[in-house]
Amino acid sequence: MSKLRITYKKSTIGYSQNQKETIRSLGLRKLHQTVERPDNPAIRGMIAKVKHLVVFEMVENEVTS
Numbered sequence: 001m002s003k004l005r006i007t008y009k010k011s012t013i014g015y016s017q018n019q020k021e022t023i024r025s026l027g028l029r030k031l032h033q034t035v036e037r038p039d040n041p042a043i044r045g046m047i048a049k050v051k052h053l054v055v056f057e058m059v060e061n062e063v064t065s
Helices: 017-025 041-049
Strands: 003-008 034-038 054-059
């Protein structure tokens, strides 16, 4: 299953509480923090809601040993 790498790029100051909570639920706490989340419709919907505050990219399955 592919993943999304999401980076928090712009502060939520001045934006609605709903958008602040969405950033928090994505697991982002500090500016320029990056998290990886599974690529599913729920995560895609959250990203769409705060697309002006984050940058995201697809991450191929990485093999770890």
